[in-house]
Amino acid sequence: MWRPRVRNIRMTVSYDGTAYNGFQTQPGNLRTIQDQLEQAIEQLTGERLKITASGRTDAGVHARGQVFNFTTESLIPIERWCMALNGGLAKDIVVRDARIVPMEFHSRRSAKRKTYRYTVRCGRNPDVFKRHMEFHHPKSLDIEAMREGLRYIVGEHDFSSFCSARTTKTSFVRTVYEAKLICDPYEEELGSYAFHIVLTGSGFLYNMVRIIVGTLLQVGEGKRPSSDIGAVLEAKSRRRAGPTAMAHGLMLWEVFYEDEAPGP
Incomplete structure (x- = not known):
């Protein structure tokens, strides 16, 4: 049975962290940047997945250039990802870059x-x-x-x-x-x-x-x-x-x- 080729996608996101309990998913259904991004990806592709970020930021901390990656079977062209995701995100989160990277790329471990x-x-x-x-x-x-x-x-x-x-x-x-x-x-x-x-x-x-x-x-x-x-x-x-x-x-x-x- 044919299956789509898995791609590793790296994204750069900017966010105002004022209204969030940090980047990383927290117990107790607290509102986080990671949850917002994963929900937007699921809404777009139907895939329920976990993203990997370059690091966590605490509640109230902001980011101009946070990096995260995830693997997907979605066939959405890479040049359409930013606009498509931003349409499903709150106005205080903006994905500003998306690119295909080698499968071994890891946002945290690959960071220099x-x-x-x-x-x-x-x-x-x-x-x-x-x-x-x-x-x-x-x-x-x-x-x-x-x-x-x-x-x-x-x-x-x-x-x-x-x-x-x-x-x-x-x-x-x-x-x-x-x-x-x-x-x-x-x-x-x-x-x-x-x-x-x-x-x-x-x-x-x-x-x-x-x-x-x-x-x-x-x-x-x-x-x-x-x-x-x-x-x-x-x-x-x-x-x-x-x-x-x-x-x-x-x-x-x-x-x-x-x-x-x-x-x-």
Whole structure:
């Protein structure tokens, strides 16, 4: 009996995570991005399947470039997948790229690097239109001290201090290739400006970016010196780091694969 050829399809999806309990399916019928995507695929193809993502994002965290893949027997031409899926998805989820990849491609295991971006609005007033994607810090911060603190993050380190105790990982060693702080122009009408902490690494532990940001904010507030970031790393103790920054400022910016990753 003839059967359609199975294809492995890789997709890139952007989403506003405000209304969702993270990316990954959760017990108790909680609303997640994964469930929305799988339901849209089933509605389109009739196939009930599980997708594989490059990694999970927590409740309230957003993504510009989350990657996932799945195998399908559907004969839908690859160039029609994005429009067809988006027609069945909520407006806060948009599939923006679809391509056929080798059967051995795995969104998580094949990933080489990831970039996360955390956005803070510093100053008198928040931007009401971006309030779900920016953490508002009303007081001034020492941006240069925070930039200096970021220098200690770059390289291969044991990031135990910047990892939630809830992690299931057995190794805490990760490599951060780039860590930078980018400021947007000051907005007179708001009396504030946004800045972005951007981290690119081989991988990230549970809450790692948010704990790094929470600790850097303490540096910006003058509560600890820039050099303390290095001391926190060496301590390998979560108690030495700062608080976990709020989820809504975090965005999974991009995932890189073979021949896509930039140089160190």
